[in-house]
Amino acid sequence: MSFNNLDALYRQVIMDHYKNPRNKGSLEDGSLTVDMNNPTCGDRIHLTMTVKDGKVEEAKFDGEGCSISMASASMMTQAIKGKDVETAYKMAEIFSDMMQGKEYDEDIDLGDIEALQGVSKFPARIKCATLAWKAMEKGLKENE
Template sequence: MSFNNLDQLYRQVIMDHYKNPRNKGSLEDGSLMVDMNNPTCGDRIHLNMKVEDGKVTDAKFDGEGCSISMASASMMTQIIKGKDVDTAMKLSEVFSNMMQGKEYDEDIDLGDIEALQGVAKFPARIKCATLAWKAMEKGVKEGQ
């Protein structure tokens, strides 16, 4: 597949998650709640996670922002559900490294999240892509 076709595919994946977000909404009692925003561009996220016995059993988000921010939140909630907390934090580290253009463990299956790798070329947009992940990290740390 050529670079242009791959780039187009990644754009389609991002727009699909933006227009049809997975796990959008809120969870009832017993969930960790984290609110974060990116004052630079106005992205806001409200993240709910249920963590039971060291495992993320559910995750939902609400908020508003650009397509990258909202698509990243959709992708993040999708991949961390069912994972143990350590794995969720490892995924966050891998994602952060990918966003910063650093080496990362490519053996880890990131699924749709790989579509966001092009954001690394636009430093101003990295905060948009990482907002939901920072909220997840904060929620996990506060919940321990």
């Protein structure tokens, strides 16, 4: 697949997650809650997760922001559901490396998240893409 076709496909995946977000909403009763924002662009996220026996059983988000921020939150919640906490942290590390343009561990399938690779070329947008991931890490650390 040519670069232009791949780029177009990635844009489609990002827009699909933005227009049809997965796991939008919030959880009640005993869930972890994290609120974070990116003051430079106004993105904000309200992330709720249910963690039991070292596993992320459920994750939902609400908030507002650019297409990259909201698509990343949708992809992240979809990716971590059902994963153990250690794997969720590893996915956050891989995502961070990808956003910095570094080589990253491909042992874990990132699925749709790979569509955000191109964000690394736009330093001003990296904070948009990483907001949900930082919220997830913060919530898991507070839960330890």
